[in-house]
Amino acid sequence: MSEPKTVTLESARDLAMAAMRAHGFGEPEATATVEALLEAERDGLPSHGLSRLPFYLDQAASGKVEATAVPRVDVDGAVVRVDAGHGLAFPAVAKGLEVGIEQAREHGLAAVSIARSHHFGVAGSPVETAARQGLMALAFSNAPSAMAPWGGNRPLYGTNPIAFGCPRRDAEPLLIDLSLSKVARGKVMLAKKAGKPIPDDWALDVDGRPTTDPDAAIAGSMVPSGDAKGAALALMVELLTAGLAGSHFGFQASSFFEAEGEAPNTAHLLLLFDPARFSNDFLEHAETLFSAMLEQPGVRLPGERRYRLRREFDGRLRLPGELVAALEEHAAR
C-alpha cells in the first residue's frame, strides 16, 4: 500500500475527466460520472467515490462498458424510459431525472425506468436532487447478486438499495438511503483484508449456514436486513427495476468490478411525486412529524450525517496513492 495523497477537489476533477476522455467518454457523460463520484467523496461515502473509476475504465477498455453510449430517453404518459445503452449509470440517471421531474409536474407523479445500466452509485443522490426541487422521490436499483432468496443458499438478488427523499420547509431534504443486506458487503471485504472473523449473523456460506469466515461469506451470500422481510424487499426491488426495464436480474448480471464478460445490464427505478397534487400544506404537515422526532433526545433525521460531512468538507480529498496512480495511468493512455 502506497501512502495516501491529498489533492484538491479541482485537481481530482481534472484528473478523473482526463482519464474518462482518454477512454472515449463524451463530455456530458464524463461530467455526470465524475461529479457523482466527487459528490460521494465530499459526502463521506468513499466506497462510492473515485475508487470506483479505475474499475469503470478497465471495463470501458475491455468493451464491457460502452464508453460512447449516450442515454436515450423516451416519454410515454407518466412513464419515462431511459436506455443507458450499456454505458455508465450516472448520465442515464441524470437525464432521466431531468425529464422525470417535468413529467411529475405534469401528471402529479412519474416513473423513470433505466435499462441496460451499470453501478447506480449513491442511491440517495437522485432523490436528493428531486427533493430539492420540491418533489418526494423514491429510488430503487438492482445489482449483481449477493443475497439468496429466503430459505435458499445461492445468491439471486443484489443488496439492492432503496432511497427516499422528502422536501422540507426551510431545511435540507430528509434523505433515507439503505441497502437491503444486514451489513454492507464491504465490511466482509475489510475483515478478509484484516484476516479477522466476522460476526455469525452477517453472511451465509455456500450451503446457507451462518459463517464467521470472510472467505466463506464472499463465496456464499449476505444476510438480508430483517431476514425474510429484507429478502422479500430485495426480490421486490429486482422486479421494480430489472423486471420492469427488461434488464438483467441480479443473478444474471456480471460483476461491477471485473473487466471481463458481458455488460452487467442492471436497472434502476425512480418514482417522483409532486406533493402539491396530493394535498395542501404538505411541507407544514410533514414538519409536525419531524418536530415530534427531534423532540426525542438521540434522534436524528435521516440524511443529517451526510449533510454534516458535506458542510465540514474542506475541498481536499485524501486518496489512496494507488488510486491516483491508476487514474494517471488511465489518463496517459
Added chain:
Amino acid sequence: MSEPKTVTLESARDLAMAAMRAHGFGEPEATATVEALLEAERDGLPSHGLSRLPFYLDQAASGKVEATAVPRVDVDGAVVRVDAGHGLAFPAVAKGLEVGIEQAREHGLAAVSIARSHHFGVAGSPVETAARQGLMALAFSNAPSAMAPWGGNRPLYGTNPIAFGCPRRDAEPLLIDLSLSKVARGKVMLAKKAGKPIPDDWALDVDGRPTTDPDAAIAGSMVPSGDAKGAALALMVELLTAGLAGSHFGFQASSFFEAEGEAPNTAHLLLLFDPARFSNDFLEHAETLFSAMLEQPGVRLPGERRYRLRREFDGRLRLPGELVAALEEHAAR
C-alpha cells in the same frame, strides 16, 4: 372463554352484513368491508378477519367511525385522491383501486392516495387484485404509533405494512405482504395473555431499553425489522401515506381498538404500474427469476402460503363464541 363455533361462510356473511346494516352502513360500504374480512378468514389471517368487526362497530356506535361515509374519488392526472370521510378503509380502497387501475392503464402508472381512513386490513389484498388484472402494485399504510424513531423511545410510527403484487404468466400473482416491526404486536399480546416473557429483541420499554416483559413492551415500542433500516422505512411509509394525504401520522392517530376519541384519520398509498408500458415480454422475463428461485430447495414464492390456505379452505369458519355473540348483539341492536 366460550367454545369456538363453526359457521358456514354464508351464515358468517349474513351475520356480519346484518350487524353493519344495524349500524347504518350503506350496502356497498358494508359489502366491501365484510368481503375483505371474510377473505382474511379464508386466507388464514384471522387477526385481520371478523374479529375486527366488533371494534369497528363499537366505533361506529360512538361516532369515531362515520358509518354513513361514502368514499369520494377525485382524479388529477396520474393521481387519484380518495377521501374515506372517516368511514372504514375497505370501501375507499376498493373504489380508489378501481379508478386507479383505469388511470394506470391510461398513464402507465397511477398513485391512489387514501385520506381520512381507518384500519387498512390485509395490505396484500389490493395489490393482489391489481396483479390479477396485469398490473404490478405497491401498497403502503400507516397506523397508530407502535415504533419509535431510531435512537428514540416514544412510538411515532405504526408498524406500517408494505405490500407488493406482481402478475405471473399462467400462475397466481407473486404477493409480498410485510409489516415493518420485527414481530407482529399480536405476538406480544399472546405472550401477555399466556403470562410468558418475550424474547429480548422484540420490543423496548418506555425508556428505550430491550425488555422481556410483555406489559413493558406494550407500554413501550416494537423493535423495527432490520433495526435502523426498518425504522427508516416506517418513517418513509408515514410520509408516503399520511404525509401525501394530509392525514394523521402514526403518533397523531387514535387507536383502531378503542371506541372513544376522534377518528384515527390514517392514510394509505397504492402505486399501480402497467408493465407493458415499461418493456416488452415482462411476464416472460419475470419467470426467469421465479424459475431460478424455485430451483433452490426450500425456497417458496412469497404468497404461496396464503394461496395454499385459500385452496384448502372448506367454506367453514371456526369463530370464537364471544365473537359470534358480539356480532349477534350488534345485529339485534
